Amino acid sequence: MTNRQLNREELLATLDWYAAAGVDIAVGETPVDRFAQSAVVPVTNPARRAVPAALQAQTPAAPPVLQANGPADADPGEARTLAASAPTLDALRAMLEDFDGCGLKLRATNLVFADGNPDAKVMLVGEAPGRDEDLEGRPFVGRSGQLLDRMLAAIGLDRGSVYIANTVPWRPPGNRTPSPSEVAVCLPFLYRQIELVAPKVLVALGGASASTLFETDTGITRLRGQWRDLTIGSHTMRAIATLHPAYLLRQPAAKRLAWQDLLSIRAALDS
Numbered sequence: 001m002t003n004r005q006l007n008r009e010e011l012l013a014t015l016d017w018y019a020a021a022g023v024d025i026a027v028g029e030t031p032v033d034r035f036a037q038s039a040v041v042p043v044t045n046p047a048r049r050a051v052p053a054a055l056q057a058q059t060p061a062a063p064p065v066l067q068a069n070g071p072a073d074a075d076p077g078e079a080r081t082l083a084a085s086a087p088t089l090d091a092l093r094a095m096l097e098d099f100d101g102c103g104l105k106l107r108a109t110n111l112v113f114a115d116g117n118p119d120a121k122v123m124l125v126g127e128a129p130g131r132d133e134d135l136e137g138r139p140f141v142g143r144s145g146q147l148l149d150r151m152l153a154a155i156g157l158d159r160g161s162v163y164i165a166n167t168v169p170w171r172p173p174g175n176r177t178p179s180p181s182e183v184a185v186c187l188p189f190l191y192r193q194i195e196l197v198a199p200k201v202l203v204a205l206g207g208a209s210a211s212t213l214f215e216t217d218t219g220i221t222r223l224r225g226q227w228r229d230l231t232i233g234s235h236t237m238r239a240i241a242t243l244h245p246a247y248l249l250r251q252p253a254a255k256r257l258a259w260q261d262l263l264s265i266r267a268a269l270d271s
């Protein structure tokens, strides 16, 4: 390791690297040199640690411990009461803009509420917004969104004839999986969103969305393609899970299975 100052390009590249790894929040006012700290070898008697004089002055108190999920997520019961009181999708969106009960919001750039037609007969639910969605504030606009658009076009659908949302409306830092408490506090809003859209057909995109909506631990390979009746609030609809477009980008051979699901969705819409 060298101690030379980084130039502007190197600093920007380092910031980019941190952002991609999900390190996008400062936890203290002053930078801490962890390399210098770890160079201090503890001796057996902790009362007699060899701390170099130069470090004694600069060694700060222990940094605040961040919970794995950042700030605590609110009680889902409160979210349920709040979400149930939204009379329209616009009111629900405004409510989420003001809602501070999910830690994901703190690090997200934008709320990613929905895209498409609120009067659509089919509603698709993904897992969570990624980087592109966070920047644009719209679901499925990145690479998997482009594939999703092509999948929809293959059965005569587009963003004017579907409605799209996610199980959580804020991007988890570094695209990590949303934690159970983040999903739990966002779920009442998604339920209300589904109730207000009242689609004929609900499609869970990928395993995470399917387990959340269908309340099951069964894996997506067994769940996909199976129709069920799903009741959310006052609305009952036909529901199906299919493979997530991001998975299909990694496993193109699985597109054959997704195609079967798409044909089945087309048939259900036409029935």
Ligand code: URA
Residues within 6 Å of the ligand: 126, 127, 128, 129, 130, 133, 138, 139, 140, 141, 142, 144, 145, 166, 246
């Ligand atoms: N993947 C998702 O599950 N949702 C998005 O909005 C984008 C990618």
